[in-house]
Amino acid sequence: NVRAIFQPAEEKIQGGALAVIQDKGLENPKVEAIFGLHVEPFLPTGCIAVKSGPVMASTAQFTIRVIGKGGHAAKPFECTNPISVAAQIVTSLQAITGGMIDPLKPGVLSVTTINAGTIFNVIPEEAAIQGSVRSLDESTAGAFPEKIENIVKGIVSAYGADYTFEYNRGTGVLVNDEAMTKHVQDVGRKLLGDGAVHDYVGTFGGEDFAEYLLHVPGCFFRLGCAQEGIEQESLHHPKFNPDERALIYGSAVLAGIIAGFG
Amino acid sequence: NVRAIFQPAEEKIQGGALAVIQDKGLENPKVEAIFGLHVEPFLPTGCIAVKSGPVMASTAQFTIRVIGKGGHAAKPFECTNPISVAAQIVTSLQAITGGMIDPLKPGVLSVTTINAGTIFNVIPEEAAIQGSVRSLDESTAGAFPEKIENIVKGIVSAYGADYTFEYNRGTGVLVNDEAMTKHVQDVGRKLLGDGAVHDYVGTFGGEDFAEYLLHVPGCFFRLGCAQEGIEQESLHHPKFNPDERALIYGSAVLAGIIAGFG
Numbered sequence: 001n002v003r004a005i006f007q008p009a010e011e012k013i014q015g016g017a018l019a020v021i022q023d024k025g026l027e028n029p030k031v032e033a034i035f036g037l038h039v040e041p042f043l044p045t046g047c048i049a050v051k052s053g054p055v056m057a058s059t060a061q062f063t064i065r066v067i068g069k070g071g072h073a074a075k076p077f078e079c080t081n082p083i084s085v086a087a088q089i090v091t092s093l094q095a096i097t098g099g100m101i102d103p104l105k106p107g108v109l110s111v112t113t114i115n116a117g118t119i120f121n122v123i124p125e126e127a128a129i130q131g132s133v134r135s136l137d138e139s140t141a142g143a144f145p146e147k148i149e150n151i152v153k154g155i156v157s158a159y160g161a162d163y164t165f166e167y168n169r170g171t172g173v174l175v176n177d178e179a180m181t182k183h184v185q186d187v188g189r190k191l192l193g194d195g196a197v198h199d200y201v202g203t204f205g206g207e208d209f210a211e212y213l214l215h216v217p218g219c220f221f222r223l224g225c226a227q228e229g230i231e232q233e234s235l236h237h238p239k240f241n242p243d244e245r246a247l248i249y250g251s252a253v254l255a256g257i258i259a260g261f262g
Numbered sequence: 263n264v265r266a267i268f269q270p271a272e273e274k275i276q277g278g279a280l281a282v283i284q285d286k287g288l289e290n291p292k293v294e295a296i297f298g299l300h301v302e303p304f305l306p307t308g309c310i311a312v313k314s315g316p317v318m319a320s321t322a323q324f325t326i327r328v329i330g331k332g333g334h335a336a337k338p339f340e341c342t343n344p345i346s347v348a349a350q351i352v353t354s355l356q357a358i359t360g361g362m363i364d365p366l367k368p369g370v371l372s373v374t375t376i377n378a379g380t381i382f383n384v385i386p387e388e389a390a391i392q393g394s395v396r397s398l399d400e401s402t403a404g405a406f407p408e409k410i411e412n413i414v415k416g417i418v419s420a421y422g423a424d425y426t427f428e429y430n431r432g433t434g435v436l437v438n439d440e441a442m443t444k445h446v447q448d449v450g451r452k453l454l455g456d457g458a459v460h461d462y463v464g465t466f467g468g469e470d471f472a473e474y475l476l477h478v479p480g481c482f483f484r485l486g487c488a489q490e491g492i493e494q495e496s497l498h499h500p501k502f503n504p505d506e507r508a509l510i511y512g513s514a515v516l517a518g519i520i521a522g523f524g
Binding site (some may be wrong): 089090113134172204 | 275319334335336337338343345346348350351352353356363370372373374375376377378379380381382383384385389392393394398414461465466467468496498
């Protein structure tokens with residue numbers, strides 16, 4: 001039996017894989033191996049990139065609200081300026097990836113939005129900070145929420161402000177199975193040639209295919225879609241321009257994986 | 263001769279006084295003394311508060327734009343996150359009033375808005391900071407722009423970002439003339455009684471009446487408008503609720519100032 005899953009809601013946090021699993025997409029009959037592919041604009045058409053172990057990151061989003069005390073800009077001593085507090089938090093959050101986690105199990109923390117206040121002469125009541133956290137290691141990924149909240153709690157308390165903290169984990173680290181990865185590599189070498197099978201460079205991008213791999217051994221690999229002479233930009237970029245002949249190579253490799261499997 | 267000026271555009275930065283002066287409001291015949299009054303919700307009706315020297319602050323507004331390099335939240339090392347840079351700037355700006363100016367010639371610097379980014383997984387290109395600066399001393403007021411820009415320049419350069427800096431001064435320090443202040447105090451004591459003439463507590467609020475006092479000796483004083491049993495809130499507050507009988511006392515004092523002057 002072969003089952004094709006067309007990936008839903010990949011770009012949403014947590015992705016559609018969880019819904020597929022909940023809807024018994026991996027059962028009746030039980031799925032015994034799973035393979036996924038993703039175009040790669042910086043790899044030539046006709047090539048794949050594949051590696052066992054962690055290759056895509058666990059992701060999470062957080063929102064911190066600093067609740068201060070607003071008032072007149074002329075009287076900061078009667079206020080608790082949430083912008084000053086938020087600035088200290090943003091600065092201190094850099095300390096997490098800057099030294100509070102094992103650099104061999106790295107993580108990324110990016111503050112991506114900050115918003116407070118509307119006018120020159122009024123100290124606002126609140127400041128909101130949002131950001132994204134990623135890691136290729138589950139223990140590092142699991143350590144972030146507490147480390148972030150400890151920093152928020154400490155700084156907010158230093159200034160006499162208050163806070164709310166929301167942390168939403170997306171999918172976990174995407175970990176390719178060793179045997180399944182070897183199978184993809186073998187098929188790739190046979191169909192595309194030795195030189196066409198590259199090493200997958202891990203990134204801190206997230207991918208909900210990770211969820212399937214928690215239940216079923218499998219492998220997620222990259223499919224080259226760069227054609228010489230066609231300008232390429234990264235995924236999600238408005239100028240992303242895949243070579244559509246990549247479809248042929250992708251189909252061939254998937255068919256080869258199935259044929260070699262039974 | 264008596265000239266009444268009904269103050270235009272007081273709440274706008276720079277205020278309407280400059281326009282009155284430009285339109286020759288202090289000439290033909292030349293104005294030789296000028297007096298202004300302002301309601302005060304925390305002083306009982308029937309009282310005034312008055313003091314010679316600086317009583318209201320010079321004001322200014324600033325806007326700082328930090329120009330970084332945006333990109334994917336998973337790749338902060340390929341970006342220059344303007345939020346991190348802005349956070350360092352906000353924190354460092356506190357050092358100006360915290361130790362870089364003479365505490366006997368104090369100033370106030372309040373960061374009142376910060377805005378950057380729109381979404382969890384994108385590091386934005388820019389961060390904008392706005393704020394307000396006030397001082398009761400002209401030398402302190404004059405020192406702020408350079409001190410602010412030095413901090414911005416240094417931090418932005420440390421991170422390899424860029425910036426724009428805009429600084430708009432409003433009116434200067436409001437300085438009451440000593441002889442004119444004594445005249446208001448004498449009139450107040452005669453008309454309202456000894457106990458009704460209070461000392462004016464200086465604030466970091468701004469007031470464009472300051473502009474007139476650069477050309478003409480005069481005095482700006484506070485007129486009590488608090489009635490026992492009527493809940494009071496500060497000026498500009500939606501619950502500000504002046505006792506309208508203050509009008510009688512204000513008119514009486516202004517009339518007394520004129521009568522005693524000729």
